[in-house]
Amino acid sequence: MSEHRDGNALAGPLADIFTVEATTAEVQCRACGLSTTLAQLVVYGPEPGLVGRCPGCSEHVIRVATTPSGTWLDLGGATSFHFTSTATRASSR
Amino acid sequence: MVHVTRGFTGRHPATDDRLPPGQYLTDDFPVLSAGPTPAIRRDEWTFSVTDGDQALRSWTWDEFMALPSEDITVDIHCVTRWSRLDTTWRGVAIDDLLADVDTAAEYVLARSYGGYTTNLPLEDLLDGKAWIAYEHDGEDLPAEHGGPARLLVPHLYLWKSAKWIKSLDLVEDDDPGFWESLGYHDYGDPWREQRYQGD
């Protein structure tokens, strides 16, 4: 009965933070090393927060919570993000 | 409000007095998920009390079922603003689980199957205020609500009542758990509306 969606559910809150399109960024899971796009994460939420989990090992890779004071972002489950140059160029146009 | 049916016959105050600020009443039991529901076989389930490094006490499912249990009727309050009144549970009081444990720890980190954690002051688990619950509404606790067994701490927001409980770690330092480290309140008292950090 666990309701979940794909990583595009992260697009809204991340668009408030990043100046580039984040869901096409490649992210590497710290727990198992798998690289995927953010859009391929398995996302639970939105309340109390959005939890993007690795499609390989299901550890959390990214967590986002929106509270009255602002947005909380935890990237501790990821080793790196790769924002591809096409996405960067597209958003700077 | 909490009352344990150990011969206690308290009268409920009016419903309005039982609804913390900013909450609404529901008869549903919404399921909030931060991850996949772990499938835990009862014959593989264990629950332990640890000092952080090693288990001080540990129970198998059969051993846990042999412990004295209580029928519990409590109101529960979720930080996402729903509340349910007079929910019924069966479980073991934390007082009984910690009866022979000698500790200087002031905090507890509750750990769940699936990796969830939440932090609480030890005193909030004692004096009949908290249980490990394994039945709800007279039935085995369903997996989506935390079965086989969950922590039940009804005087705090429900994220403190960790589903799929695996251990209670007695710790000296109050390190934030899963939601407490992402903007949610460290303590979570619904009557003081402690939803977020700074409340």
Ligand SMILES: [Zn+2]
């Ligand atoms: Zn992984």
